[in-house]
Amino acid sequence: xxxxxxxxxxxxxxxxxxxxxxxxxxxxxxxxxxxxxxxxxxxxxxxxxxxxxxxxxxxxxxxxxxxxxxxxxxxxxxxxxxxxxxxxxxxxxxxxxxxxxxxxxxxxxxxxxxxxxxxxxxxxxxxxxxxxxxxxxxxxxxxxxxxxxxxxxxxxxxxxxxxxxxxxxxxxxxxxxxxxxxxxxxxxxxxxxxxxxxxxxxxxxxxxxxxxxxxxxxxxxxxxxxxxxxxxxxxxxxxxxxxxxxxxx
Amino acid sequence: xxxxxxxxxxxxxxxxxxxxxxxxxxxxxxxxxxxxxxxxxxxxxxxxxxxxxxxxxxxxxxxxxxxxxxxxxxxxxxxxxxxxxxxxxxxxxxxxxxxxxxxxxxxxxxxxxxxxxxxxxxxxxxxxxxxxxxxxxxxxxxxxxxxxxxxxxxxxxxxxxxxxxxxxxxxxxxxxxxxxxxxxxxxxxxxxxxxxxxxxxxxxxxxxxxxxxxxxxxxxxxxxxxxxxxxxxxxxxxxxxxxxxxxxxxxxxxxxxxxxxxxxxxxxx
Numbered sequence: 001x002x003x004x005x006x007x008x009x010x011x012x013x014x015x016x017x018x019x020x021x022x023x024x025x026x027x028x029x030x031x032x033x034x035x036x037x038x039x040x041x042x043x044x045x046x047x048x049x050x051x052x053x054x055x056x057x058x059x060x061x062x063x064x065x066x067x068x069x070x071x072x073x074x075x076x077x078x079x080x081x082x083x084x085x086x087x088x089x090x091x092x093x094x095x096x097x098x099x100x101x102x103x104x105x106x107x108x109x110x111x112x113x114x115x116x117x118x119x120x121x122x123x124x125x126x127x128x129x130x131x132x133x134x135x136x137x138x139x140x141x142x143x144x145x146x147x148x149x150x151x152x153x154x155x156x157x158x159x160x161x162x163x164x165x166x167x168x169x170x171x172x173x174x175x176x177x178x179x180x181x182x183x184x185x186x187x188x189x190x191x192x193x194x195x196x197x198x199x200x201x202x203x204x205x206x207x208x209x210x211x212x213x214x215x216x217x218x219x220x221x222x223x224x225x226x227x228x229x230x231x232x233x234x235x236x237x238x239x240x241x242x243x244x245x246x247x248x249x
Numbered sequence: 250x251x252x253x254x255x256x257x258x259x260x261x262x263x264x265x266x267x268x269x270x271x272x273x274x275x276x277x278x279x280x281x282x283x284x285x286x287x288x289x290x291x292x293x294x295x296x297x298x299x300x301x302x303x304x305x306x307x308x309x310x311x312x313x314x315x316x317x318x319x320x321x322x323x324x325x326x327x328x329x330x331x332x333x334x335x336x337x338x339x340x341x342x343x344x345x346x347x348x349x350x351x352x353x354x355x356x357x358x359x360x361x362x363x364x365x366x367x368x369x370x371x372x373x374x375x376x377x378x379x380x381x382x383x384x385x386x387x388x389x390x391x392x393x394x395x396x397x398x399x400x401x402x403x404x405x406x407x408x409x410x411x412x413x414x415x416x417x418x419x420x421x422x423x424x425x426x427x428x429x430x431x432x433x434x435x436x437x438x439x440x441x442x443x444x445x446x447x448x449x450x451x452x453x454x455x456x457x458x459x460x461x462x463x464x465x466x467x468x469x470x471x472x473x474x475x476x477x478x479x480x481x482x483x484x485x486x487x488x489x490x491x492x493x494x495x496x497x498x499x500x501x502x503x504x505x506x507x508x509x510x511x512x513x514x515x516x517x518x
Contacts, residue, residue, distance in 0.1 A: 072415070083406050097403050
């Protein structure tokens with residue numbers, strides 16, 4: 001089945017100092033309603049690739065083509081370390097900042113906005129902590145607040161950067177269920193170094209460690225990971241034994 | 250109280266009120282951004298301009314103002330990606346400004362000006378025109394905060410998210426530091442180069458544990474700043490001690506008391 005491509009990364013290279021390539025000749029498609037997981041070791045360039053796709057970093061070489069999507073259509077769930085968790089802001093106001101792209105200095109908070117925030121709070125079960133500061137809530141709750149913030153403006157692609165790092169196994173289960181439901185409507189691009197966070201619903205997998213190896217479905221994942229991580233790793237996750245990824249050339 | 254009949258007392262209190270508005274808002278922003286070193290950097294750097302303009306026979310405060318704006322722009326335009334580089338830049342600007350200031354004051358013929366006035370300030374010397382400038386600044390600051398509070402908040406705590414949603418982070422950064430620089434120079438006359446750091450940081454530090462929202466911290470800081478100002482002013486007057494240092498000592502005591510209160514509250518909850 002030929003699906004529409006939303007984002008097409010072509011021969012992208014990136015370097016912070018113009019000497020050492022963080023990414024080298026990376027090509028990658030993101031399809032409509034894709035559920036793409038980008039894996040690889042720490043420092044392998046996963047987050048850099050994501051930021052290039054989001055338009056936050058400019059590639060040194062290569063192109064990124066967007067087909068019918070613009071940055072306003074991107075929902076982004078960053079790593080916990082990229083923002084200041086000690087900032088005095090309540091969960092409610094935090095989620096509302098997701099609408100900042102539509103902010104205009106001369107219009108005040110509208111009923112419509114309040115409704116959308118309330119809706120997000122209800123659908124992510126954040127009512128009990130809606131008026132708590134983000135510094136007071138748990139990792140799982142913060143993750144849900146981040147999702148609520150990213151989804152409040154109805155994005156067409158949701159990007160998640162290491163979403164499972166600071167949450168417990170119960171919250172992981174919840175996250176997995178939420179993403180499965182979301183994926184019926186929108187595309188999901190998730191970055192992780194945690195092989196156990198890949199579940200049955202994932203549609204495509206790419207492995208990145210400076211170079212990128214793209215795998216569709218039903219290939220042998222374990223061998224590919226071995227190549228990227230540079231050492232054999234054990235995969236303990238539901239659904240994985242069914243995958244067979246091609247070997248990297 | 251007959252004291253209030255004096256013009257200079259009325260001026261000092263009015264200046265205190267207007268400075269508290271600027272100090273409470275700007276101080277809150279700096280404290281939540283955890284960038285307090287910046288205040289010391291810009292205020293000390295401005296001493297360089299002070300010395301230079303004194304040497305040239307111009308108004309020293311105008312020199313301080315120019316150099317503070319220049320330092321604010323340099324810091325605002327530099328990369329903030331690496332925190333230690335940001336802090337190192339501030340430290341260098343801090344020391345360089347002080348050095349330049351001392352050199353120019355030394356080579357200026359005649360008596361050296363009363364350095365203590367600039368280092369520790371004197372609220373009693375505040376003039377009508379000073380008050381007018383501070384009032385104009387306050388209006389600008391409050392308008393800016395009212396209109397751009399939300400994007401500013403996102404800029405402060407999540408720059409990537411801000412950039413993704415079309416907020417011009419670089420521009421915000423530049424204006425953020427320029428606003429801070431101007432606030433600092435405004436306060437040099439009344440509390441001085443050294444003490445401005447305390448007046449900007451102490452009120453938000455007291456308010457921080459009691460507030461969940463930035464507007465709450467700002468409002469509480471303005472009120473606290475005013476209390477410290479007025480309290481310090483009258484204590485200084487009746488004890489015949491310098492106003493600036495008394496204001497800061499009072500603020501520090503309040504901060505200490507608030508920490509004890511926090512500890513008690515934590516124990517009881």
